[in-house]
Amino acid sequence: MEQPRRVEHQLTDKGYVPVYTTTVIEQPWAGYSAVEHATWATLFERQMALLPGRACDEFFDGLARLQINAQAIPRFADLNPILKAATGWELIAVEGLLPELAFFEHLANRRFPVTWWIRTPEQIDYISEPDLFHDLFGHVPLLLLPVFADYMQAYGEGGLKAARYGNEPLTELTRLYWYTVEFGLMNTPRGLRIYGSGIVSSKGESLYSLESAAPNRIGFDLKRVMRTRYRIDTYQKTYFVIDSFDQLFRATVDPDFGPIYYELKGATAFPAGDVLAGDRVFQRGSGEGWPADGDV
Ligand code: PHE
């Protein structure tokens, strides 16, 4: 079988630009090299040493049920029956980032796209786009949790709907995804815990998001989040803290966003690092090391 493509950012005269693909493939599991399995092992072991006491319980529950380990890159075909039985989700293998609408369409149908390729040894500590480790280790464990599984499907449907409202609603919805699914924190009786996949798949940000004095940690508020710009090339300046997945679900899935998009029309977005008057502040960040610009 021909190797599927590995679609990554490309260097152009406008800098690095993301490249999109919609192709769904068969995971070429037999083609992974010893180096690629070793990269998986390194990343897996490193995060497993770091995350106890930092990631939420639901993440560990999901991970245990999937029976993934450091031995080898998991086969999607082994995970799918477990996932299917738990919440009806399935993994599909893709070549890289998907265009927005294709991504929403998959989520709305309980298909989670996972990039088939894993980063190179040189990219162990930083990669500018999702690879297999981020997509699988970061996202899949919570898909075994019914409330989160439902949230993700509703998000996909919400994305298709936002696209009919226009670009501003799409941007607002993307911010919500970013500050919850990718970079969310949760307040638990035992302290703040990570649930965002962009954090659990990153050694540096697993420590930074919880322990650094630099970032803000602010209670989740739907419209506040929808108006907040974010960082794609540095750690976040602000993390939003939910109280529970039920709270997140009630605050996002229940309301019809139509009137909210209308209300927010033309509203200026907040810089990523701002703390506002109405915020429920867990920590006001020192801002140390923050670049002055670059919020998207
Ligand atoms: N409730 C939102 C709407 O009506 C959809 C949505 C669900 C958004 C889940 C985010 C997360 O558009």
Ligand code: CO
């Ligand atoms: Co992700």
